Amino acid sequence: MMLEGIRVLDLSRVIAxxxxxxxxxxxxxxxxxxERPGRGDDLRYLRGGxxxxxxxxxxxxxxxRGIAVDLQKPEGATLVFELARGADVVLENFLxxxxxxxxxGYRDVxxxxxxxxxxxVTGFGQDGPYAKRPGYNTIAQGMSGIMGLTGMPGQxxxxxxxxxxxLAGSWVAFGMINAALVHRxxxxxxxxxxxxxxxxxxxxxxxxxAIYLATGERPKREGNRNPALTPAxxxxxxxxxxxLVLLNEDQYARLCDVLGDPELTAERFATNEGRLAxxxxxxxxxxxxxxxxxxAEWVERMERGNIAAGPIYEFDxxxxxxxxxxxxxxxxxAQPGLGHARxxxxxxxxxxxxxxxxxxxxxxxxxxxxxxxxLGLAREEIDRLVAAGVVWRP
Amino acid sequence: MMLEGIRVLDLSRVIAxxxxxxxxxxxxxxxxxxERPGRGDDLRYLRGGxxxxxxxxxxxxxxxRGIAVDLQKPEGATLVFELARGADVVLENFLxxxxxxxxxGYRDVxxxxxxxxxxxVTGFGQDGPYAKRPGYNTIAQGMSGIMGLTGMPGQxxxxxxxxxxxLAGSWVAFGMINAALVHRxxxxxxxxxxxxxxxxxxxxxxxxxAIYLATGERPKREGNRNPALTPAxxxxxxxxxxxLVLLNEDQYARLCDVLGDPELTAERFATNEGRLAxxxxxxxxxxxxxxxxxxAEWVERMERGNIAAGPIYEFDxxxxxxxxxxxxxxxxxAQPGLGHARxxxxxxxxxxxxxxxxxxxxxxxxxxxxxxxxLGLAREEIDRLVAAGVVWRP
Numbered sequence: 001m002m003l004e005g006i007r008v009l010d011l012s013r014v015i016a017x018x019x020x021x022x023x024x025x026x027x028x029x030x031x032x033x034x035e036r037p038g039r040g041d042d043l044r045y046l047r048g049g050x051x052x053x054x055x056x057x058x059x060x061x062x063x064x065r066g067i068a069v070d071l072q073k074p075e076g077a078t079l080v081f082e083l084a085r086g087a088d089v090v091l092e093n094f095l096x097x098x099x100x101x102x103x104x105g106y107r108d109v110x111x112x113x114x115x116x117x118x119x120x121v122t123g124f125g126q127d128g129p130y131a132k133r134p135g136y137n138t139i140a141q142g143m144s145g146i147m148g149l150t151g152m153p154g155q156x157x158x159x160x161x162x163x164x165x166x167l168a169g170s171w172v173a174f175g176m177i178n179a180a181l182v183h184r185x186x187x188x189x190x191x192x193x194x195x196x197x198x199x200x201x202x203x204x205x206x207x208x209x210a211i212y213l214a215t216g217e218r219p220k221r222e223g224n225r226n227p228a229l230t231p232a233x234x235x236x237x238x239x240x241x242x243x244l245v246l247l248n249e250d251q252y253a254r255l256c257d258v259l260g261d262p263e264l265t266a267e268r269f270a271t272n273e274g275r276l277a278x279x280x281x282x283x284x285x286x287x288x289x290x291x292x293x294x295x296a297e298w299v300e301r302m303e304r305g306n307i308a309a310g311p312i313y314e315f316d317x318x319x320x321x322x323x324x325x326x327x328x329x330x331x332x333x334a335q336p337g338l339g340h341a342r343x344x345x346x347x348x349x350x351x352x353x354x355x356x357x358x359x360x361x362x363x364x365x366x367x368x369x370x371x372x373x374x375l376g377l378a379r380e381e382i383d384r385l386v387a388a389g390v391v392w393r394p
Numbered sequence: 395m396m397l398e399g400i401r402v403l404d405l406s407r408v409i410a411x412x413x414x415x416x417x418x419x420x421x422x423x424x425x426x427x428x429e430r431p432g433r434g435d436d437l438r439y440l441r442g443g444x445x446x447x448x449x450x451x452x453x454x455x456x457x458x459r460g461i462a463v464d465l466q467k468p469e470g471a472t473l474v475f476e477l478a479r480g481a482d483v484v485l486e487n488f489l490x491x492x493x494x495x496x497x498x499g500y501r502d503v504x505x506x507x508x509x510x511x512x513x514x515v516t517g518f519g520q521d522g523p524y525a526k527r528p529g530y531n532t533i534a535q536g537m538s539g540i541m542g543l544t545g546m547p548g549q550x551x552x553x554x555x556x557x558x559x560x561l562a563g564s565w566v567a568f569g570m571i572n573a574a575l576v577h578r579x580x581x582x583x584x585x586x587x588x589x590x591x592x593x594x595x596x597x598x599x600x601x602x603x604a605i606y607l608a609t610g611e612r613p614k615r616e617g618n619r620n621p622a623l624t625p626a627x628x629x630x631x632x633x634x635x636x637x638l639v640l641l642n643e644d645q646y647a648r649l650c651d652v653l654g655d656p657e658l659t660a661e662r663f664a665t666n667e668g669r670l671a672x673x674x675x676x677x678x679x680x681x682x683x684x685x686x687x688x689x690a691e692w693v694e695r696m697e698r699g700n701i702a703a704g705p706i707y708e709f710d711x712x713x714x715x716x717x718x719x720x721x722x723x724x725x726x727x728a729q730p731g732l733g734h735a736r737x738x739x740x741x742x743x744x745x746x747x748x749x750x751x752x753x754x755x756x757x758x759x760x761x762x763x764x765x766x767x768x769l770g771l772a773r774e775e776i777d778r779l780v781a782a783g784v785v786w787r788p
Contacts, residue, residue, distance in 0.1 A: 002577045019600060027573055047605055047622070059604035106745070125743070128720035133697065138620075139704035142628070142637040145712040147618075149555030150544065157635060157706045159618045159628070160554050161543030167598045171565035176742050178572030179421055183396045183747055185579035191746035199723055203741035204561040206413060208709060210453035211441055213724065213736035218710040224541075224553045226532075228441070234536070234553070241551060243536040303527065310533035312551045315602060316612040318539040326522035329593055330607065342607035347597035348570050349519070351500070352585035353577055 001028020002353040006181065009083050010034065010064060011092040011104070013041045016135070016169035016197060017121045018060045021091050023174045025063030026346045026355040029089070032371055033064040033362060034080055037392030040068065040364035053337030058361045059344060062333065066362025067371045068392035075390045077102045082375055084109045084116070088184075089177055093121045096131045106192040116190040117180040121173050125196040135197045140165035144201030149208060152223040168200035230275040231255070234312055235286055240295040241312035244302070251307055258305040259289045335360040368393040395422025396747040400575065403477050404428065404458060405486040405498070407435045410529070410563035410591060411515045412454045415485050417568045419457030420740045420749040423483070426765055427458040427756060428474055431786030434462065434758035447731030452755045453738060456727065460756025461765045462786035469784045471496045476769055478503045478510065482578075483571055487515045490525045500586040510584040511574040515567050519590040529591045534559035538595030543602060546617040562594035624669040625649070628706055629680055634689040635706035638696070645701055652699040653683045729754040762787040 006029040010021035018033070018041065025031040035041055043060060044052040067083075070076040081103060084090050090109055092099050099105045099120070106118045120126060123135020133139075141147050141159055151158035173195045184190050202209065208219055220227075224234035224243075231244050231252075246252055249271065256265045263285055268274045275282045290298060295311045302309035311317070318324055331345035346355035368391050372382045385391045400423040404415035412427070412435065419425040429435055437454060438446040461477075464470040475497055478484050484503055486493050493499045493514070500512045514520060517529020527533075535541050535553055545552030567589040578584050596603065602613055614621075618628035618637075625638050625646075640646055643665065650659045657679055662668045669676045684692060689705045696703035705711070712718055722739060729735035740749035762785050766776045779785045 002573050004577075005580070006576070015601060023569070046601070055604035055608035056601040059600045124717050125721055128717045130717040134702055136639045136702050136704075138626075138637050138639055139702060142635070142704050142706035143712065143715060143717075145707055145709040146554065146556060146558075147628075147706050148708045148712070150552065151555070152546075152549070152552065155546070156618065156628070156630075157708070158544065158546065158552060159616075160540065160558075161545070161602075161613075161616055162540060162599045163601050164540075164554075164558065164598050167600070168565075171562070171569060171597070172742050175417070175565060175569035175572055176744065178569055178576055179396050180744065180747075181576045182400070182572055182579060183398075185576060186399070189746055191744055194743040194745075195741075196721070198717060199721055199741040202712070202718075202723060202738060203565070204558050205556045206453045206561070206738045207409060207440070207450040207557050208555075209738045210449035210736075212709055213713070214449035214732075216710070218708055219555070222553075222555055224550065232532075234541075234550070236550075241536070243532050245530045245532055308528060308530050308533060310530075310536050312536035312541050313539055314542045314551070314612055315539040315606055316610070318537065318542070318596070319607070321537060323518050323522045323524040323537075323592065324596075327519055327590070327593055329596060338608075342604075344596060344600045344603045347589075347593040348566050349588035350570065350574065350585055351588075352583055353574075 001356065002350060003027040003029040006030070006088045007086060008032070008089040008091065009087040011080070011090065012121060013093060014043050015060060015163055015166040016173070017091050017093040018043065019167065020121070020170040020173040020177070022060055022063060023170070023346070024089065024177065026357065028353065028356070031064040032083060033061060033066045035066060035068050035364050037068040037070055037365065037389065051337035052364055053335065053361065055338065055341065055343065058335045058338055058341040061361035062357055063359055064362055065367035065371060066365060067368045068365030070390055071102050073390050075385065075388070077104060079372070079375070079391065080104060081108065085112045087113070087116060088181065090116055090118045091121065091173070095134060096122060096126045110190060114190055115184055115188060117177055117184060117193065118190065119173050119177050119193040119195060121169050121195045123197050125199065126194045137163045137165045137197070140197035140201050143198055145205060146201055149205070149219060149221065151221040153221055155221065157221070164204070165197045165201040168204055169195055169197045172200040172203060229272060230279060230282065231286060235290045237290050237295045237298055238293055242290060242295050242298050243310045243312055245308040254305045255307055258301050258307065261285060261289045264289065331357055333357055333360055337363060363394055365392045365394055395750065396744060397421040397423040400424070400482045401480060402426070402483040402485065403481040405474070405484065406515060407487060408437050409454060409557055409560040411485050411487040412437065413561065413564040414515070414567040414571070416454055416457060417564070417740070418483065418571065420751065422747065422750070425458040426477060427455060427460045429460060429462050429758050431462040431464055431759065431783065445731035446758055447729065447755065449732065449735070449737065452729045452732055452735040455755035456751055457753055458756055459761035459765060460759060461762045462759030464784055465496050467784050469779065469782070471498060473766070473769070473785065474498060475502065479506045481507070481510060482575065484510055484512045485515065485567070489528060490516060490520045504584060508584055509578055509582060511571055511578060511587065512584065513567050513571050513587040513589060515563050515589045517591050519593065520588045531557045531559045531591070534591035534595050537592055539599060540595055543599070543613060543615065545615040547615055549615065551615070558598070559591045559595040562598055563589055563591045566594040566597060623666060624673060624676065625680060629684045631684050631689045631692055632687055636684060636689050636692050637704045637706055639702040648699045649701055652695050652701065655679060655683045658683065725751055727751050727754055731757055757788055759786045759788055
């Protein structure tokens, strides 16, 4: 396994932190998830999750063991500190300053464990005017500019209908933790990583940012159309939508062959400039032509014509796609509390040490005993901690 | 520097691969970018880039040295093979099979360099029914479901107005390369990483995927509104838009205090259920209340009221935000061919070995001589290769 022998202490909640820790687990790290006794992670209850085991929780927390600890109790914080002392990676998403108040900040942990890679994932970073604001996906989307760039021309900014800002934070944290582990392996030195949803969301936008910062021009919302190239946009078909991406006139000539409408080969449409100059007319003819067959038929014909095209799937259709099936992107495993989990698997393949799913998401405190025993605690001591409400087990 | 001493050979073009290689360079890796003589990377010409140096190219290729080699000439491929033999990381985004035909595939390189981490970034992966289709951001967006999830209720699927599928590929590749380097440092073994834009885009969607796969229900496009919670949506203000995210009734009581409209405290709006049942009426009152002040005023009042809220920025406004400025997310450096580059900087901070910008993006073949000299070639031999059109220098 790629990260075999790497111990991760996951103090994070909801999506951005837990998904990152799960990726480390998928690659073989031993991940311990710490939750508060009783309710645990709020993601357990998303969209009516029952048994404290929602499907999104299972999809963001497989390959972890779970311990339930009350961090507000000094003994609880001390136990978690002991776990951090033995960890290669600590991941937390408290508001800045909260981990330090618990004695679990980077300074505390690194003093005892200088090799630790300690990643903080917050809405806005560890300092600055908004440091104390909580991080929400929707708010990071609005502030990063991704909403301002998305939507139909002349219409309001549009939210990406997914937790992309949370996930941007996950992927930035995942990359940075691994890069810091490379450094740690080569030098023996750990460090503190400060990842935030705002900057991570902006890190999905380097090309529009470069264009804006060079020109000073506010980009217009372009909907599903590249306004500089035609046809490079979405078209309705007989049963759905088709994305077409044409980059040059050779491709346009091939498109005319595929579509078989002689009007599209007319002089006024022969160049990109001409098609832009007669856009309404051109678009109407394209729509008429493309309405004659289904998306699947057009995708096949375009592929034979060597033209870049693809379906625009409604979300359920994604999972019926032959390539999505071929890549095995849906993971299935027995998930206590849910019965059977079907969630996204790991997105990339690795020839020597591929990702694997070795255990489902834990119930709250499922491995409390096991983890405390590994810390060297005797059974009577664990029973005392349970009785005192410091730790919890089901 | 975090990746000091790591040598990266970047054979990739456009955005997904080059941005990933740049991230490695930002963390201290020595990145050599290979381009074809003459035109180089197509991204150099995006949106009318002059001097073969568009702003997006500068934003995706700083911290690299450049060599121009004709890979179609056997001597050119051999030279690049020699660079791969000495690399820790090779990154390529040819269509599957093309690198192998050039003698630069994973098998070829790993036979000479078993420690190499070799990452292929393609549209659809190295095998499967669509393996030979080129990867385009828009097409991956359409097929991953991110467009199907995005847009206003009842309206068409909507493209995210940015290259999020390319960038998802970049960030997945960045994380996987570093994870594979961790493994390599611990075991001495390299491997082949197979990253694709389709699966990487889906890796931004674990929560909607888990919900869909559990329920079988096609998710509706929700626009800027959480249909299960109110108010958790975007509202127009006097001068723009405001995102509000309320999760419970305590927060609603505080919101009523901030808004100061006694009607909003009416019995029928007292619970989430009530607000949903009288949604049209509720929304109209909220719009009336929020239209009385600017977005900035509301953000400040909501922060004082401890309510999660944020502006929805048009893209130019992002760069005026105090937190964006505090985090130093815009990098500026002298960029030959462009004069001065202003592009996005690195999105995360690291306490011991932060990212740095040490050189601008290279001109095509700018370091051809330097790199070939490092390979041990004599000046006369380099001159011969230039004369034969195998390599190129400005």
